[in-house]
Amino acid sequence: MKLNWIPLLHCALCPSLLMAQQVKKPNVVVIMADDLGYGDLSCNGNNTVSTPNVDRLANSGMRFTDAHAVAATSTPSRYSFLTGHYSWRRKDTGVAPGDAGMIIRPEQYTVADLFEDNGYATCAIGKWHLGLGNKTGEQNWNEKISPNLSDIGFGYSYIMAATADRVPCVYVENGKVANYDASAPIEVSYRKPFPGVPTGKDNPELLYNLKPSHGHDQAIVNGISRIGYMKGGGKALWKDEHIADSIVAHAIEFIKSHKDEPFFLYCATNDIHVPRFPNERFRGKSGMGYRGDAILQFDWSVGKLLDTLDELGLTENTLVVLTSDNGPVVDDGYKDRAVELLGDHRPWGPYRGSKYSNFEAGTRVPFIVSWPGKVGKGVSSALISQIDFLGTMAEMLGATLNAEQRKDSNGYLDSWLGKSEKGRDYIIESAGALSVSDGEWKYITPNNKQAYNAYTNVETGNCPSDQLYNLKQDIAEKNNLAGQYPDEVQRLKKVLQNEIEKH
Numbered sequence: 478m479k480l481n482w483i484p485l486l487h488c489a490l491c492p493s494l495l496m497a498q499q500v501k502k503p504n505v506v507v508i509m510a511d512d513l514g515y516g517d518l519s520c521n522g523n524n525t526v527s528t529p530n531v532d533r534l535a536n537s538g539m540r541f542t543d544a545h546a547v548a549a550t551s552t553p554s555r556y557s558f559l560t561g562h563y564s565w566r567r568k569d570t571g572v573a574p575g576d577a578g579m580i581i582r583p584e585q586y587t588v589a590d591l592f593e594d595n596g597y598a599t600c601a602i603g604k605w606h607l608g609l610g611n612k613t614g615e616q617n618w619n620e621k622i623s624p625n626l627s628d629i630g631f632g633y634s635y636i637m638a639a640t641a642d643r644v645p646c647v648y649v650e651n652g653k654v655a656n657y658d659a660s661a662p663i664e665v666s667y668r669k670p671f672p673g674v675p676t677g678k679d680n681p682e683l684l685y686n687l688k689p690s691h692g693h694d695q696a697i698v699n700g701i702s703r704i705g706y707m708k709g710g711g712k713a714l715w716k717d718e719h720i721a722d723s724i725v726a727h728a729i730e731f732i733k734s735h736k737d738e739p740f741f742l743y744c745a746t747n748d749i750h751v752p753r754f755p756n757e758r759f760r761g762k763s764g765m766g767y768r769g770d771a772i773l774q775f776d777w778s779v780g781k782l783l784d785t786l787d788e789l790g791l792t793e794n795t796l797v798v799l800t801s802d803n804g805p806v807v808d809d810g811y812k813d814r815a816v817e818l819l820g821d822h823r824p825w826g827p828y829r830g831s832k833y834s835n836f837e838a839g840t841r842v843p844f845i846v847s848w849p850g851k852v853g854k855g856v857s858s859a860l861i862s863q864i865d866f867l868g869t870m871a872e873m874l875g876a877t878l879n880a881e882q883r884k885d886s887n888g889y890l891d892s893w894l895g896k897s898e899k900g901r902d903y904i905i906e907s908a909g910a911l912s913v914s915d916g917e918w919k920y921i922t923p924n925n926k927q928a929y930n931a932y933t934n935v936e937t938g939n940c941p942s943d944q945l946y947n948l949k950q951d952i953a954e955k956n957n958l959a960g961q962y963p964d965e966v967q968r969l970k971k972v973l974q975n976e977i978e979k980h
């Protein structure tokens with residue numbers, strides 16, 4: 478029998494009742510946006526695009542101003558979020574191709590395992606980008622793929638294997654291609670094209686929906702060329718303009734069918750990653766082109782999930798975490814006019830850099846926690862890292878993690894619930910390099926990688942010498958103070974070194 482109750486952990490007014498009281502286990506919904514910038518939400522202070530549903534969530538809970546993803550791209554960021562382990566401890570957590578083998582192996586503990594072990598119904602819906610099957614390139618997409626998400630704690634899954642810009646362009650439900658079309662067997666290759674199958678490079682005339690600005694010139698699906706080659710798929714192939722609807726419909730279905738038991742929903746939207754090709758309901762509505770329209774579509778998705786919780790009477794006892802896997806990028810490889818139509822909108826907010834960057838905008842992401850029964854309301858500047866999702870959920874559940882499971886992930890329930898303004902002592906972020914910040918001082922390790930990417934117009938923050946910024950006085954990271962404050966550099970280097978050596 479599933480236990481639906483957990484001890485009440487915090488009872489400031491009645492400490493004597495601490496052990497006696499119990500609360501119904503909250504449902505936990507994670508809304509993981511893709512490439513959504515801190516400045517892309519109106520609740521974070523922009524007046525260029527309106528996100529009323531996200532703002533509604535923010536108004537019902539805590540909105541954080543100093544919360545960070547572990548990495549400035551998706552695969553390493555999500556790996557860390559779901560496992561509580563720093564992705565930079567492993568060499569194989571870079572941006573994964575769509576035919577990557579499963580990066581989180583069945584023996585590794587995940588937050589889904591935590592919830593499953595504690596009596597929750599669990600599911601992952603939407604963008605995955607952490608591999609499937611045993612070995613890269615060896616999946617048979619026409620059969621059930623194993624291992625899959627059910628081996629790492631997700632009772633139900635309906636996912637895109639990687640990203641919308643990577644083949645295979647099909648949904649995978651519990652390890653099997655959804656809506657499988659036996660008349661069009663699927664083949665995938667990241668090495669060579671399939672003879673006779675058009676590509677974006679050779680057949681640009683077939684790109685009736687979106688053309689690439691850089692890369693993305695291989696398989697063509699739905700009039701959009703992608704990364705990787707693919708054959709077949711037939712009626713299982715997705716239509717980009719329906720992806721948000723499909724993700725939302727499956728998430729709602731999951732919520733409805735588990736409304737009477739505690740559930741954990743990891744809902745990873747495709748928005749606002751490229752190719753941005755939102756539903757026609759949203760096209761032209763932001764005045765900023767498809768990037769802005771995809772933000773509106775994301776906001777709509779959030780609204781549908783919140784409405785469902787409301788309708789089912791679940792809002793009060795559902796903890797919702799809304800965040801993004803990394804910072805924003807404007808041109809990420811398609812001619813969607815995002816640069817041209819950006820106007821005064823600043824996706825990165827007041828921060829320097831963007832997705833892919835060691836500067837703040839790479840990993841300082843939107844972060845909202847709502848649980849009307851328990852979370853305070855307001856704004857918090859506590860230093861938060863997504864690495865602590867596992868530890869914090871374990872703390873909430875009163876579950877004990879072993880030393881390996883909690884190596885990097887700690888419980889910060891009071892901070893996440895807005896009861897304490899004190900967050901972490903420091904955070905570690907990874908992009909081209911590793912950075913460490915205590916919220917005031919930030920140190921970026923030196924490296925020889927490129928400082929600027931002209932395709933994406935990204936300042937990467939890579940630099941051959943030490944960088945030290947004072948974020949309290951210089952939020953835009955303009956003044957490198959490493960030469961002036963060698964003691965701070967040494968202090969932060971030591972913090973980082975200790976973390977790296979931790980085993």
Ligand code: NG6
Nearest residue numbers: 550551552572640691692693809810
């Ligand atoms: C890059 C892609 C970019 C995006 C990114 C991963 C090219 C030219 N660019 O390599 O479009 O897919 O990988 O983004 O191919 S992430 O948010 O999933 O990490």
Ligand code: CA
Nearest residue numbers: 511512551802
């Ligand atoms: Ca991303």
